[in-house]
Amino acid sequence: MLTPKERKTVKAAIEAAIVEAEAMIEDLRTRAAPVSPDSAIGRLSRMDSMVNAGTARMALDQAEKKLSRLHARLDRIDDANFDxxxxxxxxxxxxxLLAAPDRGVCVACLQQKH
Ligand SMILES: [Zn+2]
Incomplete structure (x- = not known):
């Protein structure tokens, strides 16, 4: 069971992680945008842009999942079994709780899932 002070610290960590994830999503959305044919000069640099956009889309997907986990954790911050x-x-x-504020799962269980 967390003390009120600990709960406050964890809540702040989740909120900070949400701000961070939102900024990252914003940035990745720009980079994951489809590559228009005239967006780059030359075939190689166009392919380069497409690869980068693909990577950005994958990272965007991860970041969006993380953000929704963070919101779910924040919703449960006052639950008795939050920790x-x-x-x-x-x-x-x-x-x-501070290192992985989006995970309500211990390290051992998280590793077993993979
Ligand atoms: Zn566990």
């Missing part, structure tokens, strides 16, 4: 792993019900240490 409990969603898989094994083990206690999530403060360090874990």
């Amino acid at each position: 409990v792993c969603g898989v094994c019900a083990g206690q999530l240490p403060m360090a874990r």
Whole structure:
């Protein structure tokens, strides 16, 4: 169970991560935009742009998923079991809550998922 002070710290970390993810999504949306035929001079640089846009789209997808996880975590910040792993019900240490504010799962369970 988190102390009110710890809860406040974790909440601030989630909110900071949301701001960060939103900025990243904004940036990636620009870079993931479809490449128009006249956007680059020459075939090679056009292919380059297409590869970059593809990479940006993948990163965008990741960032959007992370953002929705962060919002879900923020919604649950006042739950009694907020600091409990969603898989094994083990206690999530403060360090874990701050290092991965979008994950309500402990390191061991997250690794087993992959
Ligand atoms: Zn776990």
